[in-house]
Amino acid sequence: MMKEKISVIVPVYNVEAYLERCVESILKQTYTNFELLLINDGSTDQSGDLCDQLASKNENIKVFHIKNAGVSNARNVGIQHSRGEWITFIDSDDFITPDYLETLISVVDSDDSIGFSIARLHHIKNGQITELPVFSGKKEKWSTEETMRELLITTRTSFFPVAKLFKREIISGFIFNTDYHLAEDALFLTEVLLKTKCTSVFIDKPIYYYDHRQGSATTSVNNHVFDTIEVYKIIISEVFQRFPKLRTELVNRECWSYITVYDKIIFTDSSQYRTEKVKLRKWIINHLSEILKDPYFTHFRKIAVLSLLVSPWIYRQIVGLN
Structure with a gap:
């Protein structure tokens, strides 16, 4: 599977204090056949310049500067410009373990019905890193209905697109709905599942640090x-x-x-x-x-x-x- 290229899409908006942490965690991956797409969504701080600086030091990084239109549009732009057989999304104020990509792609076999792989999140608050809990590491294949159920109850996974690796051909015909600013990622996952009837593979292992940061898009009130x-x-x-x-x-x-x-x-x-x-x-x-x-x-x-x-x-x- 090392032959198959992975596109890592990271929307960027006013995260100059967190972006390097995110990018560094991606560049330290044990699975090295990947491209990193940084989509600068019209940042008003130094995030855009920082993207360019990081790209100048690593040929795996591609930067796209776009007019601010929200995280969904940024993800859509990322999909359009991606070249990998597989696609994963990472939020720019989060970060990942060194085996993130390797873990997600290792559980995907030749079964064409599999649309994406899923792993656990590790929740932290305001950047305070805590030790990763130990889980079984076991692999489970979920049917379309089982995947939908697990996404809904969010006990072992989340209704976010992160900590998941999508087969490009499965999601290439879908876009994140830009009419909404919250839960639109859950709608994206729902539409992919219901329309493609794909299955998924879950690996019981935390590989993604989800930072509950005060002032982030999911905690802000408007x-x-x-x-x-x-x-x-x-x-x-x-x-x-x-x-x-x-x-x-x-x-x-x-x-x-x-x-x-x-x-x-x-x-x-x-x-x-x-x-x-x-x-x-x-x-x-x-x-x-x-x-x-x-x-x-x-x-x-x-x-x-x-x-x-x-x-x-x-x-x-x-x-x-x-």
Whole structure:
């Protein structure tokens, strides 16, 4: 498999403090047949210059400077310019283990039904590196439905495109939807699975450091935060038509989408999103029974949701403890 080239696509936007850490981790890969595409999405800091500096030192790096249009557009540009038989996505404020590429490509065999391989994430906070936990390292092949279920419950994998290696011919006909700014990557994965009916291979090993950084796109709060709910409405509708047996997982995702948006806006200033806070609290309370019966929500989460019956202030205090 060392013969097959991998395209590593990294969207870049105002990450001058983290970009070198990301790129260095990619350049240290044990699997060396790869190209690294840095897509500078109109950065207003020194990220663009840093991309050029890094490229001048390594012939594997290609840089594309584009007008700011969001991470989805940057990923699409990366796909268009990639030349590898396989494609992987890495966020520029995250980083990977030296065997990231080797691990992902080693579990792919000659089975043409396999669309992508998947490994575990290791979650860290604000760059504080913690030791990688030990997992079995075992390989599992998942059917289309099994893959969809695992993506929905996010226990062993994530609904992000990272820590995955995609066969180029599988995703070449798809694009990340630029109409949305959150959860559009989950929609991309859903459409790839449902339309190609591909299978996947999972390896039980953490190889990707996912940095939960304050101020990043997934933690920032703006009007795009409500995209999460709208995108999951699409995902739930499409998946239920194909896999009705996944109803429990889909109900969980629906409830999760409302809860995660509520969790973000409840910590904003009291004058912000007043109407939305009331509407989301009402929706969550109206679905309390489903949430309490849900096998995927933790006891902590269920207690927090119960407190909403009494007071949003109490809910905020409980959620803030986690």
